[in-house]
Amino acid sequence: MSTSPLIDIDEIIERYPGKPEFLIFLLQDIQAAYNYISREALELVCDHTGVPFSTAYATATFYQSFSLKPKGEHNLRVCLGTACHLKGAPRIVEDLERRLGIKAGETTDDLQFTLETVNCLGACALAPVMVADEEYVPGATSKKVEKLVKDLAAS
Amino acid sequence: MAQITNREIQQAGRLDSAEAFMALRERILAASDPNRTEIIVCHGTGCLANGSVKVAEALQAAVKAADLDIKVTGCHGFCSRGPLVVVRPSGLFYQRVKPADAEDILQSVLEGGQPVERLLYHDPNTDQALPQEKDIPFYSHQMRIVLRNIGKIDPTDIGDTIAHGGYLALAKALYQMSPEQVVAEVERSGLRGRGGAGFPTGRKWKSALAAIKKKGYPAYVVVNGDEGDPGAFMDRTIMEGDPHAVLEGLILGAYALGAHQGFMYVRAEYPVAIKHLNIAMEQARALGLLGQNILGSGFDFDVQINRGAGAFVCGESTALFTSIEGRAGEPKPKYVRSVEEGLWGRPTVLNNVETWANVPQIIEKGGEWYAGLGVPHSTGTKVFSLVGKVNNVGLVEVPMGTPLASIVEDLGGGVPGGAPFKAVQTGGPSGGCLPYDMREVPVDFDSLTRAGSMMGSGGMIVMDKRDCVVDVARYFLRFLEEESCGKCIPCRLGLTRMREILDGFSQGIGSEKDIDDLVSLAAAIQDGALCALGGSAPNPVLTTLQYFKDEYLAHIKDKRCPAGVCKDLISYSIDPDKCTGCMTCARQCPQKAIAGEKKKPHVINQELCIRCGICMESCKFGAVNVA
Ligand SMILES: Cc1cc2nc3c(=O)[nH]c(=O)nc-3n(C[C@H](O)[C@H](O)[C@H](O)COP(=O)(O)O)c2cc1C
Ligand code: SF4
Ligand code: FES
Ligand code: FES
Numbered sequence: 001m002s003t004s005p006l007i008d009i010d011e012i013i014e015r016y017p018g019k020p021e022f023l024i025f026l027l028q029d030i031q032a033a034y035n036y037i038s039r040e041a042l043e044l045v046c047d048h049t050g051v052p053f054s055t056a057y058a059t060a061t062f063y064q065s066f067s068l069k070p071k072g073e074h075n076l077r078v079c080l081g082t083a084c085h086l087k088g089a090p091r092i093v094e095d096l097e098r099r100l101g102i103k104a105g106e107t108t109d110d111l112q113f114t115l116e117t118v119n120c121l122g123a124c125a126l127a128p129v130m131v132a133d134e135e136y137v138p139g140a141t142s143k144k145v146e147k148l149v150k151d152l153a154a155s
Numbered sequence: 156m157a158q159i160t161n162r163e164i165q166q167a168g169r170l171d172s173a174e175a176f177m178a179l180r181e182r183i184l185a186a187s188d189p190n191r192t193e194i195i196v197c198h199g200t201g202c203l204a205n206g207s208v209k210v211a212e213a214l215q216a217a218v219k220a221a222d223l224d225i226k227v228t229g230c231h232g233f234c235s236r237g238p239l240v241v242v243r244p245s246g247l248f249y250q251r252v253k254p255a256d257a258e259d260i261l262q263s264v265l266e267g268g269q270p271v272e273r274l275l276y277h278d279p280n281t282d283q284a285l286p287q288e289k290d291i292p293f294y295s296h297q298m299r300i301v302l303r304n305i306g307k308i309d310p311t312d313i314g315d316t317i318a319h320g321g322y323l324a325l326a327k328a329l330y331q332m333s334p335e336q337v338v339a340e341v342e343r344s345g346l347r348g349r350g351g352a353g354f355p356t357g358r359k360w361k362s363a364l365a366a367i368k369k370k371g372y373p374a375y376v377v378v379n380g381d382e383g384d385p386g387a388f389m390d391r392t393i394m395e396g397d398p399h400a401v402l403e404g405l406i407l408g409a410y411a412l413g414a415h416q417g418f419m420y421v422r423a424e425y426p427v428a429i430k431h432l433n434i435a436m437e438q439a440r441a442l443g444l445l446g447q448n449i450l451g452s453g454f455d456f457d458v459q460i461n462r463g464a465g466a467f468v469c470g471e472s473t474a475l476f477t478s479i480e481g482r483a484g485e486p487k488p489k490y491v492r493s494v495e496e497g498l499w500g501r502p503t504v505l506n507n508v509e510t511w512a513n514v515p516q517i518i519e520k521g522g523e524w525y526a527g528l529g530v531p532h533s534t535g536t537k538v539f540s541l542v543g544k545v546n547n548v549g550l551v552e553v554p555m556g557t558p559l560a561s562i563v564e565d566l567g568g569g570v571p572g573g574a575p576f577k578a579v580q581t582g583g584p585s586g587g588c589l590p591y592d593m594r595e596v597p598v599d600f601d602s603l604t605r606a607g608s609m610m611g612s613g614g615m616i617v618m619d620k621r622d623c624v625v626d627v628a629r630y631f632l633r634f635l636e637e638e639s640c641g642k643c644i645p646c647r648l649g650l651t652r653m654r655e656i657l658d659g660f661s662q663g664i665g666s667e668k669d670i671d672d673l674v675s676l677a678a679a680i681q682d683g684a685l686c687a688l689g690g691s692a693p694n695p696v697l698t699t700l701q702y703f704k705d706e707y708l709a710h711i712k713d714k715r716c717p718a719g720v721c722k723d724l725i726s727y728s729i730d731p732d733k734c735t736g737c738m739t740c741a742r743q744c745p746q747k748a749i750a751g752e753k754k755k756p757h758v759i760n761q762e763l764c765i766r767c768g769i770c771m772e773s774c775k776f777g778a779v780n781v782a
Contacts, residue, residue, distance in 0.1 A: 021481040024464055028423075055482065062483035062640075064465030065423045082386030082580070082616050083542035085630050091768050098745055118424060119385035119467070119634065122200045122392075124540065125234030125548040129204065136204035142743055142769040 007033045009041055018048045023059060027066055036067045072107045072114035074152045078130040078140070081120030089128040092140050093117060099149055112153065159186045161438070164314045169443030171451035173326040179442075183318050192223040192264055195241045197306065199230025199392065200427070201549075202237035206254075210238050213254035217261045229396020230388075231306035232550035233293050236276065241288055241306070248288040249274040279546065279568060293547045296566045298528070300536045301512050302552045305396035310431050313438035316399040322444055324518035325403050328410055329452040332518070337411035338364060341514065343522030345534035350379050350470075350507030351585065351611050352687070353533075353600040359504060363412055363494040366502040370495070374502040376405055376414045377479070378511055380421040380428065381463050381470035384583030385634060387540040387614035390508035392550055394421065394428035397512065398435035402458070404511035406445065407518055409456040412504060417458040420475055423465045432460055467584075467638035471686050472497070472505050474640070485640045486686035507612065509538055529555030533599030537613055543580075544570050544619040553598075560594035563617055570619045578618045578702070582611030584631045585691030587698030588624060607698045609691075623720035624699040624706050629657040631695040635688060646689030649680040653696060660707060661721040663714035670700065670707060719781035722766045726782065729770075731756035733778035740770035740779065 012029045016022035026045045030037050037060055046056050060066045078084075078093050093104055093115075100113050107114040123129045126138030132148055159182060170176045196202075196211040207227075214225050231239050236250035242264050249260060252274055259271045275284040276291050285291050308315045316322070328337050342357025367374050378401060382390040394401055405417050421429050436458055439445040447455045461479050468474045469484035476498045478484035497503025513535060517525045526534045533555035539562065542548050546568035553562060563569065563576055570576050578588045581598075587608030589596060596602055600610050618627065636650040653676055659665045677693030684690045700707060709715045716724040729740075729749075736754040741747075748764045751757030759770070771779040 019481075021479070023481040024461070024478065028462055028464060049481075051481070059481075059483045062466065062485075066464065080385070082384075082583070082614065082627075082630070083548075084386075086543050086616065086618065086622055086627075088768065088772060091772065094767060095745070095769065119383075120387065121424065122388035123204045123234070124386055124388065124542040125201045125237070126204055127542070127548075136200075138204045141772055142745075143773060 009044060013044055013048050016048075018050065020049050020051050023049050023051050023056060024063075027056075027060055027063075031066055035071045036069055039068075042068075069107070070111065072111050074112060074133055075114050075116065076130060076132050076148075077116045077118050077121075078104070079119070079121045079123075079128065080117045081124065081127075083120070083124035084128040087127040089140075091142070092128055092130060092145060095142050095145050096149070099145070113149075159183050159314055161312055161314060165438070165441045167442065169441070169446075169448075171443065171448075173330040173450060176322065176326045176442075176444075176450055180317050180323075183314050187318060190244060192245070193226050193243045194218075194223060194260065194264065195226050195228055195243060195306065197229075197231045197237060197239040197241075198227040199234065199237075199395065200388070201230060201234030202239060205237045207238035207252075209254045210240065210252050210257070213257035214240075214260065217257040221261065221265065223264065226309050228308060229305045229310050230392045230550060232297075232302065232392075232552075233291075233547065234550070235546075235548040240274075243307070246287045246289055248276055248286065248291060250276050292568070293549065293551070293566055296561065297552050298536050298554050299552050300516060300528070301393060301400070301509055301538055302396075302550070303516075304400070305392060308397065310396050310398055311434050313399065313435070313442065316397070320519070321399045321515075322403055322439075324515040325406055325410075325444065326450060328407055328518050329450050329454060334411045334413060335364075337407060337518060340518055340522040341411070344513075344517045344525035345522075345532070346510065346513055346517060346525065347533065347600060348507055349509035349513075349537065349612065351582075351609075353610060356506060356510055359494060359506075360408070360411060362492070363502050363504045366495040367413065370502060372501055374412045374414045374504060375498045376408045376412060376417045377475070377498065377503060377505040378405055378417070378419040378421075379470060379472075379475060379505055379507045380419055380425070381467075381475065382422050382425070382508070382612070383467040383470040383638075384612050384614045386542055386616055387583060387612060389538040389540055389550060389613045391422075391425050391428055393508050393512050393538070394425065395431050398428070398431040399439070400512040400515060401508055402432070402435050402439060402445070404514035405458065406449070406456055407514050408504060408506070408511065410449075410454055414504075415455050415457070417456065418479055418498070419458060419460045420469070420479060421460060421462055423463045429460060429462060436460075466640075467634075468640045468686070468688055471688060474686070475505065476503065483640075485642050486688070488685055509613070530597065530599050532601055537598070537610070539598075539613045539615045541567050541615050541617070543617040544576070544622065545617040546571055555599045556597040556602075558594070559589065559596050559598055562598060562615065563594070567617065570617065572619075574619060576617050577620050577622060578624065580608075580616040580618065580627065580695070581614065582609035582694070583614045584635050585609060585687065585694055586611045586614070587694050588618070588627065588702060589698070590702045593702075607701055609694070621718055621720070623716055623718035624703040625657060625660050625710055625716070626718070626720045628696045628699045629654065629661060632657060632692065635692045639688060639692075643683070643685040643689065645680045645683035646685070646692065649676055649683075650689070650692055652676060653680075653693065657696070660710045661716070662723040663710060663721075665711040667708075667711075669711070670704075674700070725766060726761060727759055727764060727766060727768070727770060728780050728782070729757050729759060730778045730780055733776050735776055735778075737775070739773050739775070743769050743773045745769065 240249040346356045347353040473487040474484035632654045734756040741749040
């Protein structure tokens with residue numbers, strides 16, 4: 001993941017005018033920079049945009065892109081779109097759940113892996129597909145998944 | 156293509172008249188040699204995932220001094236054969252190309268070269284090589300209107316776009332047509348919205364005009380690029396592969412409606428689409444095709460991109476507006492239509508990506524031309540994402556009214572293995588499943604609705620005998636249950652209850668009364684839900700019940716999943732005659748449930764087996780059976 005904890009939160013906040021309509025833009029940029037949205041960051045966003053904290057919190061929890069908890073160093077996203085579902089994607093998710101000892105949507109205790117599911121990555125011809133960090137894994141199988149987790153854990 | 160570089164084009168500065176635009180276009184065309192060889196490398200998502208960047212790099216390195224160009228484009232549609240390389244103008248088509256093939260490809264395009272046989276497409280039935288793109292059935296049965304330039308142009312090069320006809324319609328409309336004439340032309344075309352509901356676009360624009368007149372403030376125009384149907388990538392391909400077409404369509408709509416501000420709402424998972432749209436906007440602004448005083452006509456218009464944040468319901472119009480306004484995207488009751496009160500309470504026209512991308516050609520060639528394509532009440536073409544159990548997985552564009560069988564069999568090459576398809580699911584989570592018996596149904600808005608399914612946004616999922624309709628219905632229900640915003644009770648609780656009943660069926664628990672309950676629950680949800688997410692959610696269940704009731708009964712009466720999918724009703728076994736004792740499955744089984752000696756048939760211990768199916772997936776000899 002190319003996250004840079006060096007980005008200053010104030011620098012992000014200043015990217016947009018202090019208006020409520022830029023709430024989602026700010027949350028997206030913060031999520032991209034830090035991989036999650038901390039309470040402090042959310043409060044700063046509220047001060048800047050004038051959005052009440054409760055509204056900002058409701059918005060941040062409504063959208064799946066935002067996470068209020070830190071995510072793992074490696075992000076595994078398995079496609080559960082229709083094409084992938086028919087070609088065995090649930091098997092891939094279950095396989096990863098067993099290997100990592102977490103459920104989809106969770107992060108391992110050592111903050112190494114986050115396992116997520118998405119709906120269609122636009123590469124349906126290569127179903128089942130997953131994305132490890134930014135890398136696509138076409139035609140995912142148990143065997144590929146095994147190697148992938150091993151390689152990422154060692155990296 | 157464009158031998159004038161992007162930088163030189165940008166130096167032209169903001170063009171201040173249609174003549175200045177036409178002069179630039181002439182310059183671009185004059186500077187480019189139509190006979191110059193281009194080697195095109197597909198950089199759509201599918202080909203990228205298959206390594207097309209390395210292919211392009213290898214070709215680039217091999218080209219050295221040769222007098223030809225390497226160009227990267229958006230998705231060509233035939234993703235299952237990627238990475239694709241196409242040579243233009245000759246039309247030579249190479250599939251499954253690897254970096255190591257670069258030298259041979261280069262040799263083949265130089266004077267007197269022969270096509271590289273091993274990279275050609277072979278007809279699966281006759282095994283005859285088809286070197287030309289235009290002869291391959293996947294392409295020859297298509298009619299590419301919206302996709303016409305995708306796979307030909309470099310989407311990040313406005314010069315290339317202009318050389319291929321981009322912005323001709325805008326120049327024409329601004330100087331030769333009144334806004335009302337633009338609306339009338341769209342109405343004449345018969346174009347209906349490609350985002351799902353199929354509402355006539357011209358009529359929508361006309362009522363917006365009336366609302367603007369009544370209220371006195373200008374309208375907003377909005378692109379719906381949220382593409383929520385899981386398993387469909389039409390809009391993504393258009394935004395990535397020909398972003399200027401969407402932008403030009405939107406500018407034309409803005410001109411027609413007198414809007415000065417537009418928005419593009421693009422799904423979070425589509426970073427490349429966002430990047431290409433941003434580049435397109437920047438380039439269009441630099442040339443005076445966007446911004447203040449467009450082409451010197453006095454018309455001002457600009458666009459902002461909003462990234463979605465991962466919520467299916469935000470594709471719904473009122474939720475989408477709320478999301479653009481910066482809040483949680485929950486639908487609102489539609490007492491007033493959004494053409495009257497949309498974004499920030501102003502008249503707003505929202506159209507789907509593909510709808511907008513059709514507009515420039517309608518303006519350029521005329522509504523009458525467009526109305527002549529397709530069938531009377533569904534004019535033009537439609538892009539489909541043809542996926543699932545079909546040989547040629549990919550993106551296709553066909554005239555409206557093309558029979559279902561023709562799409563699946565002629566273009567799609569049928570089901571792998573040659574058996575007839577079992578069903579085709581159209582319309583995504585709001586759509587339905589049509590059985591093989593209905594294969595002659597013309598694929599247009601009204602015929603699909605009559606058959607119990609719907610057009611939706613263009614997802615087309617082919618299922619074979621190994622796919623379970625109960626499982627598919629359950630899949631869509633679970634998807635919608637998760638995506639329901641929870642605002643209204645019929646949708647929030649009703650979908651959960653329906654899913655619970657189907658969960659039971661998949662475990663062999665249930666009765667015919669439960670089927671009746673499902674149907675009455677479905678009716679209550681259809682009636683009571685606030686937005687179309689809930690309103691159409693029961694469709695997959697209802698159509699599968701209509702056409703595949705026996706399969707439901709097999710689950711609850713015989714405790715059997717005929718397709719071999721529902722875990723609680725199946726078991727895996729190894730065919731001793733086919734098993735070679737290679738031990739692959741035994742190594743892969745997470746339960747260590749498979750025993751056997753090397754080179755001797757293996758056996759699965761049913762007590763330990765969790766029916767994950769990994770053994771079947773890993774067996775190279777097809778020795779694992781499911782029943
Ligand atoms: C739950 C829900 C999700 C929708 N998702 C999309 C979508 O992803 N893209 C889209 O263009 N339309 C979507 N629609 C349809 C839009 O509400 C709207 O009808 C459409 O964008 C209008 O454009 P059109 O007339 O060009 O089709 C969705 C509708 C509902 C109810
Ligand atoms: S029908 Fe469902 S998604 Fe639509 S408003 Fe009601 S709860 Fe929300
Ligand atoms: S369904 Fe998985 S990539 Fe489209
Ligand atoms: S991504 Fe290359 S053909 Fe679709």
